[in-house]
Amino acid sequence: MKRYLTGIDWIIHTINHINKKKIGAGNMFQIVLQMEGALDETTLRECLNKFIKKFPVLNGRSMRDYNLAPYWKIYSKEKILPPNIRIYHLDDNATFSKVISTLEQGINIPFKNVRKHLAFHLIYAGKTSFLAVVFDHCLFDARGAEVFLNMLQQEQKKKTDYSNKISLAESAHLCKWKEKFEAGKWVNRKLLQLSENKVRTLPLDTSSNKKIFKFKIISLDERQTSAIIKTAYNKAGYLMFMPYTLAISIQVLHSIFTKRGICTGDYIIPASIDTRPVEKVAQEVFFNHMSFFLLKVKANEADSFSVILQSIKQQIYDQIKADLPADIEKASLLMRIAPLPVLGCLMRLPLKGQIASFCFSYIGEAAYDSPMFMEKKIHNIFHMPRVPIPPGCGIFFNQFQGKLNVTFSYLDGMLEEDEIDSIVHTLQSGLGV
Amino acid sequence: MNKMTAADIEETLIQEVAVILAVDSSTISSSTPLHTLGIDSFGFVELLVFIEKTFNLKLIESGLTKEDFQTIHLLASYISRMS
Numbered sequence: 001m002k003r004y005l006t007g008i009d010w011i012i013h014t015i016n017h018i019n020k021k022k023i024g025a026g027n028m029f030q031i032v033l034q035m036e037g038a039l040d041e042t043t044l045r046e047c048l049n050k051f052i053k054k055f056p057v058l059n060g061r062s063m064r065d066y067n068l069a070p071y072w073k074i075y076s077k078e079k080i081l082p083p084n085i086r087i088y089h090l091d092d093n094a095t096f097s098k099v100i101s102t103l104e105q106g107i108n109i110p111f112k113n114v115r116k117h118l119a120f121h122l123i124y125a126g127k128t129s130f131l132a133v134v135f136d137h138c139l140f141d142a143r144g145a146e147v148f149l150n151m152l153q154q155e156q157k158k159k160t161d162y163s164n165k166i167s168l169a170e171s172a173h174l175c176k177w178k179e180k181f182e183a184g185k186w187v188n189r190k191l192l193q194l195s196e197n198k199v200r201t202l203p204l205d206t207s208s209n210k211k212i213f214k215f216k217i218i219s220l221d222e223r224q225t226s227a228i229i230k231t232a233y234n235k236a237g238y239l240m241f242m243p244y245t246l247a248i249s250i251q252v253l254h255s256i257f258t259k260r261g262i263c264t265g266d267y268i269i270p271a272s273i274d275t276r277p278v279e280k281v282a283q284e285v286f287f288n289h290m291s292f293f294l295l296k297v298k299a300n301e302a303d304s305f306s307v308i309l310q311s312i313k314q315q316i317y318d319q320i321k322a323d324l325p326a327d328i329e330k331a332s333l334l335m336r337i338a339p340l341p342v343l344g345c346l347m348r349l350p351l352k353g354q355i356a357s358f359c360f361s362y363i364g365e366a367a368y369d370s371p372m373f374m375e376k377k378i379h380n381i382f383h384m385p386r387v388p389i390p391p392g393c394g395i396f397f398n399q400f401q402g403k404l405n406v407t408f409s410y411l412d413g414m415l416e417e418d419e420i421d422s423i424v425h426t427l428q429s430g431l432g433v
Numbered sequence: 434m435n436k437m438t439a440a441d442i443e444e445t446l447i448q449e450v451a452v453i454l455a456v457d458s459s460t461i462s463s464s465t466p467l468h469t470l471g472i473d474s475f476g477f478v479e480l481l482v483f484i485e486k487t488f489n490l491k492l493i494e495s496g497l498t499k500e501d502f503q504t505i506h507l508l509a510s511y512i513s514r515m516s
Contacts, residue, residue, distance in 0.1 A: 237497025239467060242474035273475050277455035317493045320475070321482045364473055 001074040004172045005062065007332025008288050010070055012137050013062055014347060015388040017340040022389050023211040023411070025110035027137040030384040031145050032103060032130055033368075035376040039129045041087060041122060043374055047156050048083050048120065054163035056080055057286050058139065059115045069172040070336050072287070075115070084119040092126035099125055100215060106132050107384050108212040131373070132384075141288045142383055142398070143274055143281050146367040151285070153370050167283045173333045183330035190324060191350040194296050198265035199354040200257055204392045205413055213386045216424050218406040224433050225404040231432055236309055242362040243316060246271060246295070247309040248430035249360055249395040254302045255426055256419050267297040267357040273325060274363075281367055291325035359387050359394030359409075366400045383407055395427070406431070436516070442488070443509035449483045450505060463505040484508075488516050 005013070016026040052058055059081050060072045088102050106121035117136035123129065135145050151162040205211075220228070232244035250267055257263070270292045276284065295315050301307045319325065335343055348355060366381050381400040384407060387393055392411040397404065408423055415423070437445070443463050450467070451458035453476045461470060467477065478493070485491050490512060492502075501511045 233499050238499045238502040239472065239474055239477040240497060277471075280455070313493060316474075316478055317481065320478050321485070362474070 001056075001168075002063075002065070002071040003057070003060075003074060003168045003287070004065075004170045005070045005072060005336065006170065006173070006288070006329070007335055008290060008329060009138065010336045010343070011332055011347070012288050013070075014340050014343045016136065016138055018344045019386065019389055020110070021341075021344075022206045022209065024209040025108060025386070027388060028107060028111075028134055028386050029137050029140075029142060029145065030103065030107040030132050030134045031142065031149070032132045032382050032384060033149070033373055033378055034380040034382070035129050035131065035373060035378055037127065037129065037376050038124055039122060039131060039374060039376050041085075044120070044122065044131070045085060047152065047374065048085065051152050051155060052083050052118075053077060053080055054161070055166075057168060058118055060117075060139075061114050062138070065172070067172060067174060068337060069174060071172075074168070081113070081116060084116070086119070086121050088121065088123045090123060090125040094125040096217075099123060099130060100217060103130065103132050103384060104212065104214055106134055107215075107386060109134075111136060128379070129376070137288070137385075140286060141274070141290055142361075142363055142385070143367045144285045144287070144289070146381070147281055147285045149373070150368045150370065153368075153373050156374055157370075157372075165283065166285050168286065170287075180330050180334050183327035184334055186322065186324070186327045187331040188350075190294055190319075194266075194268055194294055195351050196266075197299070199268045199351050200262060200265035200299065200357050201354050201391055202257070202260070202262070202393065202414055204390055204411060206389060206411075212412050213409055214412050215384050215410075216408040216420060217382055217384075218408075218424065218427060218431075218433075219380055219382065220404045220406075220431070220433060222402045224431075225399065225402055228404060228431050228433070236313065240313060242271075243309060243312040245362050245397050246312055246360055247305060248427065249358070250297055250302060250308050251305055252395070252423055252426045252430060253358055253393075256415070256423060259419070259422075264299065266299055267302060268351060268354070269295045269297075269358060269360050270356050271295055272361045291329050293319050293325065294328075354390055355388060356391045358391050359385075359396075361394075361396050363396070363398040365402075366398060368400070371401065380405065385409055387411070404431075437488075437513075439509050439513040442512050443505055445487065446480070446484075446505045446509055446512075449480060453479050461505070463509070465505075466503045467505070484512065488512050490515055 020026045056074050056077050060074045062070055063073045065071050102123050117139040119134040121132040155162055232241045236244040272290045272292055274290045276289055293316055295312060297308055297311060301311055368381055371378060382405040383396055383398050387409050392414050394409050396407045406427055447458050447461050450461055454471055481492050502508055
């Protein structure tokens with residue numbers, strides 16, 4: 001069985017290829033469930049083994065069809081590989097930073113087999129347990145992975161089979177060429193506008209192919225989160241939370257660039273968006289279903305928060321009006337003809353060797369909608385994504401039951417300790433906490 | 434073209450919000466806050482673009498205050514006043 005890959009899927013495969021080549025592990029993502037009490041290891045293993053057997057797509061791999069379209073080969077159910085589950089026991093009084101450093105081990109372990117795309121890490125730390133789900137971004141996006149966990153929870157609770165509600169249908173998209181080339185023309189024009197000046201980036205040392213990603217997580221409670229949303233609505237306008245968090249992120253990293261004396265070039269940020277309604281997410285669990293805004297903040301605008309905010313709002317407005325996210329989806333279908341190493345080079349051409357200044361996403365409320373996981377109350381869900389190289393760092397916002405989490409992800413060695421502390425501190429002060 | 438009434442504007446906005454959320458328009462109440470309906474930053478900007486195309490009003494440049502924009506009813510009243 002096969003599932004054709006979209007252009008966005010192929011871009012994600014390319015990023016995976018580049019990351020593997022440069023630092024030994026691909027474009028992986030980790031979702032962490034923080035639970036009250038000890039999650040039962042035997043129950044988890046039994047449920048996962050049973051559940052995963054229903055989804056042969058989890059052990060697929062990319063191939064190219066006779067019509068040259070790339071696809072995901074799905075093997076028979078008999079050939080399903082069991083999921084890796086690693087268990088860690090920390091001290092009863094282990095600090096959150098100790099938990100994070102244990103979680104960092106999990107997200108930095110490369111998948112050993114081309115057909116393995118999923119791993120689980122269960123950490124016991126006193127009265128709390130953490131279940132980390134590491135997945136290959138080629139297989140899921142973050143919302144898809146949360147829905148997958150949701151299905152696992154629902155199935156365990158209600159014993160209902162959700163596997164037949166999932167759609168894996170995707171056409172090869174080998175028609176409407178004029179429309180795709182037209183979309184490509186508009187995307188190319190946008191990229192030319194963005195490449196007017198150099199892209200401002202932090203230097204990356206990828207001399208060793210064993211570099212790991214490190215993380216800082218800021219978790220806020222419901223009271224703090226609603227205060228931040230209220231401030232965002234006052235400063236940026238009603239529902240303008242995503243532009244507000246992006247403006248804060250730009251100012252935070254701008255201070256680091258400035259202190260380093262990196263003062264030339266503009267900030268280029270691809271902000272990912274999922275344009276699907278919620279019920280569609282429940283059907284399209286696997287693969288990537290997002291597009292991007294391509295945002296630019298000029299060097300001379302980055303000192304003023306209100307100027308950055310206004311500029312981002314206007315660019316998002318203009319790009320939605322021009323249908324840029326849809327054009328990116330259509331145009332990217334043309335790029336599937338290029339083999340991954342070639343596309344890796346092509347993607348860096350328009351911005352003269354760079355892709356972005358940093359990565360950003362605001363995912364919003366979690367697609368995982370139960371307060372429990374296998375009889376345990378979930379205290380929080382946070383994200384730990386590895387980031388494309390370049391740029392090697394990113395700021396990500398997600399919410400679980402009205403609680404905001406901010407994740408700063410960076411390649412080890414690209415920032416000094418005092419710079420990392422400064423980023424955390426300025427993120428907190430920018431959010432008013 | 435005759436000027437639309439606030440009620441007509443409200444109905445037009447309900448239809449568009451239903452398109453953005455991919456739901457039946459009968460499930461949308463004009464007095465429910467947009468964030469409760471499930472509209473996020475992206476959906477809201479889509480709605481603002483629709484308003485510009487339909488009513489020739491560029492609201493992104495206004496303050497987008499919660500008092501004027503929180504519900505479809507308030508938004509329709511605002512558009513009616515401005516157009």
